[in-house]
Amino acid sequence: MDKVNILGVHVDMVNISQATDCIMRFLDEDKFHAVYTPNSEIIMLAYKDEKFCKLLNNADLLTADGIGVVHASKILKKPISERAAGYDIARQVLQKMNYTDHKLFLFGGKPGVAEEAKKKLLEEYTDLNIVGTRNGYFKPEEEAEIVEEINNSGADIV
Structure with missing residues (x-):
């Protein structure tokens, strides 16, 4: 490119x-x-x-x-x-992911925001494969656990 x-x-x-x-x-x-x-x-x-x-x-x-x-x-x-x-790019990617087996993990925001985003996304993209959610508020000692959680989810996009 x-x-x-x-x-x-x-x-x-x-x-x-x-x-x-x-x-x-x-x-x-x-x-x-x-x-x-x-x-x-x-x-x-x-x-x-x-x-x-x-x-x-x-x-x-x-x-x-x-x-x-x-x-x-x-x-x-x-x-x-x-x-x-x-x-705008994310919206198009989500639209295309909706028709695939690719997996999405929602990470970030205040507690409850990722879960609410999942709910709203699934209203619009009913076949979207969301394999996990996690807020972005954590202590440094929790980082390894979060990375393991994301890795174990099989997510293609975080």
């Missing part, structure tokens, strides 16, 4: 549909993939933090989650065709 370098962050020049297709291909591979959706603020943070910039650039897919990123790509004469926000 073509990329545009915005302040050191190498953003993939993909639209929502292309990003969705890429993620669905990732699901058929036997390896972990990292997908991030940086907006202008995240790119500015990466510009100021070399370690964070390296983390972003090591992703398998970086999409333009913000119109500022799209405008920057146009200024740099490597235009990204549309804003590919994480929310």
Whole structure:
């Protein structure tokens, strides 16, 4: 995929549909993939933090989650065709996952939020295979247990 370098962050020049297709291909591979959706603020943070910039650039897919990123790509004469926000990509991925055996684990948010999200998602995507939920509030000593729980769930996407 073509990329545009915005302040050191190498953003993939993909639209929502292309990003969705890429993620669905990732699901058929036997390896972990990292997908991030940086907006202008995240790119500015990466510009100021070399370690964070390296983390972003090591992703398998970086999409333009913000119109500022799209405008920057146009200024740099490597235009990204549309804003590919994480929310929009996730909606398409969930729609496609609904017709597969791929498994989803919902992790993060305050206690009860992941469970409520599961309930709402299953109202819309009735065949979605949600294999677990976990809030994002935990102590450092609980981390290994949470990782084990996610790994044991067989989740394809977290």
